[in-house]
Amino acid sequence: MVHEQGKSVLQKARLSIHRGVADRKVEMTICRHCTNPKCMDNCPTGAMNRNESGTVVIDEDICNGCGNCKLNCPFEAIIYIEDRNKYQKCDFCIDRKAGPACVEVCPVGAIVLKG
Numbered sequence: 001m002v003h004e005q006g007k008s009v010l011q012k013a014r015l016s017i018h019r020g021v022a023d024r025k026v027e028m029t030i031c032r033h034c035t036n037p038k039c040m041d042n043c044p045t046g047a048m049n050r051n052e053s054g055t056v057v058i059d060e061d062i063c064n065g066c067g068n069c070k071l072n073c074p075f076e077a078i079i080y081i082e083d084r085n086k087y088q089k090c091d092f093c094i095d096r097k098a099g100p101a102c103v104e105v106c107p108v109g110a111i112v113l114k115g
Ligand code: SF4
Pocket: 030, 031, 032, 033, 034, 037, 038, 039, 040, 056, 072, 073, 074, 075, 076, 077, 078, 089
């Protein structure tokens, strides 16, 4: 989840946290689930879809690793998973019963889900 000097610590993370070397400023890069998602428009395989909750998701079984979604996302919210040659992004951890992992693990409660 945390990137230090360009290295990803956890490859499964669906968001990126960048810490400035000089000012130590912390910024989070995360999907906005856009109304008109450029990532989805430019996915040639149909792997990107919006589910019934409005969440833009990637179906890894269909994704061919072409990278078009990453190239077209204006928010740099898509992450390449090298060992699987797949791309992923925030999907509110739809595969976790407990909900988004970032909300659970943030020690100061800085991440809040709004309905
Ligand atoms: S990945 Fe980028 S373009 Fe796609 S919905 Fe998220 S923020 Fe929008």
